[in-house]
Amino acid sequence: MRPMTDPEIRGIISDGIIAGTDSTANTISFIVYYLAHYPDVKKKMLNEIDRIFQDDKTRPITENDIHNLKRLSMAN
Incomplete structure (x- = not known):
């Protein structure tokens, strides 16, 4: 070697x-x-993000957020 x-x-x-x-x-x-x-999927995803983050889109993502993002888990 x-x-x-x-x-x-x-x-x-x-x-x-x-x-x-x-x-x-x-x-x-x-x-x-x-x-x-698939704009229908995009709309559902954006609605979910709006529901979780509401008016604060700049805050850090938490572990709890990950568990609540059901559309994200569908990709796994």
Whole structure:
């Protein structure tokens, strides 16, 4: 076994970063596509967010909020 070269190390780190962001970008793209094609689902989701957060859309999300967001749990 030989030590890894600097280019090999850079390649592995680059693969890890790119693969991680690629998965996230694909997931977000799918969500946007889905909501654009199903406006009834989008409306229900937005109504649920309005019900949970009411007039304070900038407050941090709590664990309790996650449990109350039923539409979010449908994605799991």
